[in-house]
Amino acid sequence: MAEISAEEVKGRRRERSRVRRALGLTQAAERARYARSELDRARRREAARRWKARNPEKVQAQRVVAEMIRGGHLTRQPCAVCGERAHAHHADYATVIEIKWLCPLHHMRQHALEGRLAR
Numbered sequence: 001m002a003e004i005s006a007e008e009v010k011g012r013r014r015e016r017s018r019v020r021r022a023l024g025l026t027q028a029a030e031r032a033r034y035a036r037s038e039l040d041r042a043r044r045r046e047a048a049r050r051w052k053a054r055n056p057e058k059v060q061a062q063r064v065v066a067e068m069i070r071g072g073h074l075t076r077q078p079c080a081v082c083g084e085r086a087h088a089h090h091a092d093y094a095t096v097i098e099i100k101w102l103c104p105l106h107h108m109r110q111h112a113l114e115g116r117l118a119r
């Protein structure tokens with residue numbers, strides 16, 4: 001057994017409580033972050049539900065696109081403007097076949113150009 005001085009013992013104790021304090025803080029922060037993300041998820045779910053209720057034709061168009069991709073009739077493509085990951089934009093929801101692939105940013109811009117709200 002190695003002898004340790006009283007000073008060393010004190011130093012180690014200080015170090016341990018410092019680590020405990022730091023961990024306690026991160027745990028609290030982690031819990032707060034988790035609670036926030038849960039709230040965000042619930043809000044997003046609710047917003048998505050309301051959007052679907054308001055836009056049945058768009059939900060239908062998205063369903064058709066998803067089915068066409070699954071069936072191999074359509075391939076998901078990168079954004080036509082910047083090459084980022086994109087989703088389908090319908091020039092007209094009545095003509096589901098006319099699809100432009102755009103990332104969220106350029107999708108929003110496209111809708112601004114067309115003068116109607118996104119999606």
Ligand SMILES: [Zn+2]
Pocket residue numbers: 079080081082083084102103104105106107
């Ligand atoms: Zn883009």
Ligand SMILES: [Zn+2]
Pocket residue numbers: 088089090107111118119
């Ligand atoms: Zn769109």
